[in-house]
Amino acid sequence: MSKKTIVPIGPYHPLQEEPEFFTLTVEGERVVDIDVRIGYNHRGIEKLSESKTFDQSTFLVERICGICSTSHPFALVEAVEDISGIEIPLRAQYIRTIIAEGERIHSHLLWLGLAGHFLGYNTVYMWAWKLREEILDVMEILSGNRNNYAMFKPGGVRRDIKSEDIPVVLKKIDSIIPTLEMLKKAIADDPVLHARTKGVGILTKEEAIDYSALGPVARASGVAKDVRKNSPYAAYDKVDWQIIVTPNGDVFDKLLLRVLEAFESIKILKACLTALPQGEIDAGIKNIPSGEGIGRIEAPRGECFHYVRSDGTNRPVRHKVRAPTFMNLPTYKATVVGETISDATIILAAIDPCYCCTERLAVRDIKGKHLYNGQNLVKLSQEKTERIRKKYGQK
């Protein structure tokens, strides 16, 4: 008879920056089942967003996730512009693309470093993060801050890029290419990395489609899915670039894909900076009409989706966020199960999970039996008001 053991990882674990809780069921060394519990980061951002104006809300959604601090405001302003149906000035579209691609490079490098750290290969970690500092410098020149750029507003961007900054930035970007090449070679040729990551945690193409995996996770499994190409926004249809697709779906492919994507991002960044058109940066949206809008953009981790419903006032009535990790998390069932427990950490990290983007809250009754949804909670609140009214004898 086989004996199953449960290995808990988290919620506050030294390897993870953010709290999340995995339950690995293991038989000997093999993982036979996995369960994930999230919710340790929940801050109620969707609800808070309903109390803020559209302009304030861009700053709020920026703080959903520190690494995707461009993706969420980008998707929000796309959604708000979808409601108002306004055309954005060309220069603003280019500046948005520049900021989004800069973020993609720094996010991929950050993940690359963490992957090295998870594998016990701290040299990769240190090199990748050293290189990332250069990109953060570029972002600081362009936007004034290392993270949380605050460049977006409905109708355009908040800050212009100065023409005297562009040569400095281009020179800095050129200077990181040799180091990135070195990192790429180090990953492609290193026997230790091959042994640890090749054929580990395979997500086949069929599984990627079945689980609706997004972004780099899908592309590493051979699914050419990228919002930037499939339904172009900002300036992505105006510059020349390729979707990177790798066929095998193992951790190595995800590793390589992110490095190759960083090169494509550098290409887009340079093309946008050299071809930056002159003109306005803000369309000056005054009123948001009532209606519904969606914003889809390609975040570093996949498609980021925002839904906004407006009733004609300056605040959203409903704001719904779906971050890419929400779709990528269930692929653990396909990738981790059947692998050894020592490989589980890198497979868990391979989707580049971001739990603070994904946080949700479930409300249960005190015995943990009944699960409440939003309508139930509203009903509960109304019943309480009714009780209090009766108590004080009001009608």
Place this chain on the structure above:
Amino acid sequence: MNIKTKALLKSPWIFHLSTGSCNNCDIELLDCLTPRFDVERFGIQLVGSIRHADILVVTGSGNRQAMERVKLVYEQAPKPCFVVAIGECSLSRGMFIDSYNCPLPIDKVIPVDIYIPGCPPKPEAIIAGVVKLIEKVKQGAAKK
């Protein structure tokens, strides 16, 4: 200053606890350990368990899930344990002050010695904060 505190200040080890943050402060903290800032020069190291740590670094707005655990982690720490709060969220809850899930600021739950403001604070600011903490401990003014 007793010998324990004196030894502690030579190489203060850090335990990092995220209580519902957006990752940014956590990443800037990790950034301090990487080559450009490299605080390991001064003996500052990130450790895996609170039982090894001298400094508890708290980030995030402290939501309902985290509050009990923050208290628990602080109680498990060997004393003296100094607490550093990083980022606007852990100082005053920042823009999450009206949220239904962030009931209290961190310093109402555990005693905080150093507050490092910013959203996120730069690595330079974090290092400056830790230096100030060391000064404070030397003067004997830190909470324990």
